[in-house]
Amino acid sequence: MSVAERLRARTPTRRWVGLGVAAVLWVVAYELNRPLWDWLVLDVVGLDPASRLGSGVHFFLYDTVKIALLLVGIIFVITVLRSFMSVERTRALLGGRREGVGNVLAAGLGVVTPFCSCSAVPAFIGFVAAGVPVGVTMSFLIASPLVNEIAIALLLGLFGVGPTLLYVGAGLVIAIVGGLVLGRVHAERWIEPFVFETRLGGQVIDSTLGLGWDDRIQMGVEEVISILRKIWPYLLVGIGLGAVIHGWAPEELFTRYAGAGNPLAVPVAVLIGVPLYSNAAGILPLVEALHDKGLPMGTLLAFMMAVVALSLPEMILLRRVLKPQLIAVFVAVVATGIIAVGYLFNAVLG
Structure with a gap:
């Protein structure tokens, strides 16, 4: 039946x-x-x-x-x-x-x-x-x-x-x-x-x-x-990739390439954040640790935004319902906004 x-x-x-x-x-x-x-x-x-x-x-x-x-x-x-x-x-x-x-x-x-x-x-x-x-x-x-x-x-x-x-x-x-x-x-x-x-x-x-x-x-x-x-299949691949990179804390990489002395620190922080996969609760301890090392708040918040809003596993899962053109536009628009906010935060918060 x-x-x-x-x-x-x-x-x-x-x-x-x-x-x-x-x-x-x-x-x-x-x-x-x-x-x-x-x-x-x-x-x-x-x-x-x-x-x-x-x-x-x-x-x-x-x-x-x-x-x-x-x-x-x-x-x-x-x-x-x-x-x-x-x-x-x-x-x-x-x-x-x-x-x-x-x-x-x-x-x-x-x-x-x-x-x-x-x-x-x-x-x-x-x-x-x-x-x-x-x-x-x-x-x-x-x-x-x-x-x-x-x-x-x-x-x-x-x-x-x-x-x-x-x-x-x-x-x-x-x-x-x-x-x-x-x-x-x-x-x-x-x-x-x-x-x-x-x-x-x-x-x-x-x-x-x-x-x-x-x-x-x-x-x-x-x-x-x-x-x-x-x-x-996209669900399993996306979550599998997230599992592989889950818990990875790139502190040394971050401090080397996205430190306070680099004028391109904010876009670099966003590029580092996109491949990662975590929610805000999972990434905030790393943000706090990096802030204690003297990294600018705007750079760190841009990094956190990139991790939670532009994760690579999310893009893989979205690919089954969105065509590549929309995924590319989505990433470009959101990344541009995050980078602008990062520089604004660094200017406002010093």
């Missing part, structure tokens, strides 16, 4: 009970993900969490499951929600004259979602598939790893109010302006076509009007399966 036939055979009670059980299982799996790998990798296998091998293996297993669960949950929910709203209506609501407001709202949403760069990708796919303009969605993709409550709290505790407010303001400006610029270049042409398609029963459909709940649930299940099939 096909998925559609099983769904149609269900009574409303069975349907909602089934969805409730699936939701509970998803939450349990998400909550047990880290404890499971802590126990298996560190206790059973006995790898040292402080070693490159132990931290890398744990990172790969934990992040693969985490991002897969996020993909499943976010894509299913957004697919069901967008089945009630046409792509044209969504674009009319968030695009056009309201595009600037949409960018501000998307950047604000990014602030309250503490995703790392790769974890933000599932939400990005869902927003684009729902018809949200690509420029607006890019504002979310930039802001989510760059500015969030974890980064704000840690920066406040380590460096005080001034640098924290400058960082938050600069991050939001980069996200909003970057999204506006990407919207102006008509970036939709550089999105892989499958992202925009609405399918039911394996067929592309033009309208979701008149669909029942069983059809909408079927759409959600099919969309999850379809997108996972398309991106899983």
